[in-house]
Amino acid sequence: MxxxxxxxxxxxxxxxxxxxxxxxxxxxxxxxxxxxxxxxxDIRFVDTLDAMIYDAKVRLFMPRVTDQRIAILDIDEKSLAELGRWPWDRARMAELVNALFGRERIAVLGFDMVFAEPDASSGLAVLDELARGALANDADYRHALAQLAPRLDYDQRFADALAGHPVVLGYYFSNQDASSGAIPAPLMSASAFGTHPFTLFDWTSYGGNLPALQKAARRAGCFNPVIDFDGSVRRVPLVTAYRDGVFGALSLEVIRALYGDATITPLFDDPADPAAPLSGLALATPRGVRVIPVDANGAALVPYRGVAGSFPYYSIADVLARRIPAGALAGKIVLVGTTAPGLMDQRTAPVGEVYPGVEVNANLVSGMLDDAIRFQPPxxxxxxxxxxxxxxxxxxxxxxxxxxxxxxxxxxxxxxxxxxxxxxxxxxxxxxxxxxxxxxxxxxxxxxxxxxxxxVEARAKRHFAALFGQYVPPELVEEMSRHPEDYSMAGRRAELTVLFCDVLGFTAIAETLEPEALARLMNEYLGTMTKVIRAHRGTLDKYIGDAIMGFWGAPVDDPDHARHALAAALGMRAALVELNRTLTAHGWPTLWVGIGINTGPMTVGDMGSSVRKAYTVMGDAVNVAARLEGLTRRFDIDIIVGEATREQAPDVVFREIDRVRVKGRAAPIAVFEPQSSRQNTDELARWHAALSHYRAREWDEAQALLDALATQYPERQLYALYRKRIDALRGVELPEDWDCVSAFDTK
Incomplete structure (x- = not known):
């Protein structure tokens, strides 16, 4: 062959x-x-992507229907306003429990909270101390106290209200502090798992309720969620280990109470195999055995029904005042929780960044009722x-x-x-x-x-995209990648133009919005302003809260950096008008900004530490720009630029505002306001004439011009400011070398 x-x-x-x-x-x-x-x-990126995919599936398949079988009694702002700050006295809690089981005829009551401290609000302890001390020999006092004590023992009144009813208290496990309070007997012994792998979450301590309350209620469930690596709650352990016992979660105990303290038995993927993993919990009910799927840690995926508010909420104040419709709670499972600011038991969930913790438990109860808990098979x-x-x-x-x-x-x-x-x-x-x-x-x-x-072939372009892509527009990255040898992130000295933009009155705006709405508003604002900066070849430096910092002239040289920065500022002013229309349509407050621009020598490059670095600028010219942004509030002008910027933009019309001495800088500078093409040239001429008279100490001439301008343009606060200055300076003997400079000693 x-x-x-x-x-x-x-x-x-x-x-x-x-x-x-x-x-x-x-x-x-x-x-x-x-x-x-x-x-x-573990590969964290893969875990993150898995979490994102899971969250998307939850949002896609959640029923988005309110579950009327479960009601949440809310310790909300209304309740705090009517009933006083939390915690309320236990007598009021006893009143609530009696009303729920007596008047409202609820099925089960669960508390997503811990009653760990004795209630001393009635003053009974003080009265007892008097009976043992100064009034020990006063028989009438001791007799009266004996008659009054049962009414003033608020903890006992609460315990009496709990006794005999299907009530589930809350508690938590921990691995840090010593145990406190009391918890119920274990749901089952650890021996119930036999020789199968025992991988439940294990704890070393707990925070329980007052022993008298726990004894009266008998039932209690822990409310420890599983906080994933990204802070989100996707699972909750339905059973967890402590010492030699296995304890149930609040949601599971509520279901057990609904079915008359139903028994729980662990199920395994293959009962004949001693190494088979835990796959579920068998719940014995009057209608037969129901299987609740759990993972190897005894945790269940939370079957979120929708965004926050997927269950009817009732203010506790309304319940106690009988302002809810008759029969609204009859036969329902009721969970007591809080959404009041300062008391908020908030979680991050796949369906919302801010999600009430009590509603996490409500979703689990709802899912167990419907056999709707999804699970990860072994x-x-x-x-x-x-x-x-x-x-x-x-x-x-x-x-x-x-x-x-x-x-x-x-x-x-x-x-x-x-x-x-x-x-x-x-x-x-x-x-x-x-x-x-x-x-x-x-x-x-x-x-x-x-x-x-x-x-392999486009390594230089990818290198620059990684280094500068987060700072500069894509077209500049493309331009840089053509000649990579000309660019570096190393620090260097250059004349650049820097811009600071800040929202005026942001603190007041933030106080009026919910966190989620505030985040959406800021995303709209920062996104809009950033697009304008990048559209004018600007480099985005950083976000400082609600403030934006950008600069021009680096990393790509730009001879017209001052003009481009001015164009960006005017573009941001125009974009803000359109943005405010959008914000108003959402019912959000409108925004107004102050912008400071300055040109000068500064250091630019990759700066920071071994932990974190950023491509940024530093120097006196940068500090001056930040101070100019602060002056926008003083003069009620949205854009203020420094003298060096004005000199590099001779084709732009400016209004000179003042000569100022800012904090941290001895030398005074002139500051200007750029004008749009529609600016009234006659107004500008009269203003500059008034400014000249002012600096020449010709008060009457300056005042006459300012009065006329203020009458014609009452919205411009600059004229009123200078009129006040003239009023203050009249009659004052000024030194011969008075330089007309206004000093500002704050940022």
Missing amino acids: SRRPRAHREPVAFVMKRSGARWAAGLAILLALAGHALSRY FAATLQALALLLAGLAMIFLWPWRLPARATLFTAILLGAIVAADLLAFARPGWSIPVASLLLAVLALYVLNMSYGYF
Whole structure:
């Protein structure tokens, strides 16, 4: 048999040489993500993406229907205004409990709070001390106290109200402090788990209720959520371990109380296998056994029904004052919680950044009633890893990468199939399977294979996009990438123009808005202003609360940096008018800003520490710009620029405002207001004439011009300011070298 010609063997070697590095990189990506999927280690980015996908699915499938079976009694601002600050005396709490079970005929009552401290508000302790001391021999006093004591023992009155009713108190576990108060007997012994893996959350201490209250109520549940790495609450342990016992969550205990203290038994994925993981809790009810799915930690995914307010809320003040409709609470599960500022038990949830903690428990109760708690099946990790390997190996070795259109189509179909299968599993039978690793593998392999050459050839452009992309507009990054040797983030000295913009009266605005609304408003404002800065070739330095700092002339040289900064300021003024129309349509307050601009030598570059750095500017000219922004409030003018900026923009019309000496700087500077093209030139001429008379101490002439201007333009506070100055200076003997400079010693 003859040897195969060399020409037939060369393609294999050529393919190996050409694709070996790409295959190796693809396999490395695949193995790294498979290790994460099998929980061999954590990749935070993948966890973050999984959390985002899960949150999106929750929002997509949440029913958005109010559950009328559960009501939340709210310690809200109205209740605090009518009943006094929290905590209220236990006599009032006893009144509430009696009203709920007597008049309102509720089914179960749960408290999302702890009654840890004795109530001394009645003064009974003081009266007892007198009976043992100064009035020990006063029989009438002791007799009267004996008659009065039961009414003044508020804790006992509360305990009496709790006794005999299906009430669940709240408590919490901890790993820090010593235990306090009392908690109920364990739901079950740790031995109930037999030889199966015991991976429940374990604690070393607790914060419970007063023993008398716990004894009277008998039932209590812990309200420790699982706070994920991003601060969000997606799971709550329904069972948790403490010493040799297993204790139930508040929501689970409420369900148990509803069914007459129903028993709970752990279920395992394979009862015949001692190593089988925990998969659920069996709840024995009069209608049969209900299975509540939980994960290996005994935690359940919270089945959020919607955004905050998915359950009817009633103010406790209205309940006590009988202002709620008759029968509104009859037969309902009632949870007591708070939304009052300062008392807010707020959480971050997949359906809202600010979410009432009591409503987390309400969602769990609702989900258990409807058998609607989704869960991550025990085989989820294996399923994800298997799908990852099959799809990944196919993409690495079988995908038609030499035909980009076909490879893109196949990749799109694969991604669509993964998303569709995940949504179907989440909807029915309610499986929550992490798919971020699989999606990332498909996308990463696609990007790797389709753009391998691009990543090698366009290294300089990517380098500059990473360094400067967050600061400057994309077109400037593109320009810089053409000559990368000319740019650096190292510090250097240059003449630049810097701008500061701040919202006037922001503190008052913030106090009128809820946190979520304030965040949305600020995002609208900062986004709009940033677009204007970048549209005029500005470099965004930073956000300082509600303030914005930008500069012109670096990293890309700009001979017209002063003019571009002025154009940006005028553009921000115009954009604010449009933005305020949008804010008004949302029912939000309108915004007004002050802008300070200054030009001068400053240091620009990457500055900071080993922990954090930023591309920024520093120097005296920067400090002056910040002071000029502060002066906008003093003169009631929205844009103020320094003299150096004005000199570099001779084609712009300016109004000179004053000569000032700002804090931290001895030398005075002239400050100006840029004018629009529609500015009345006659008004400007008369103003400058008045300013000249003022500086020449010709008070009458200056006053006459200012009076006329103020009459014609009453909205301009500058004229009124100078009239007040003249009134103050009349009759004052000024020194010969008076320089007309106004000193401002605050920022």
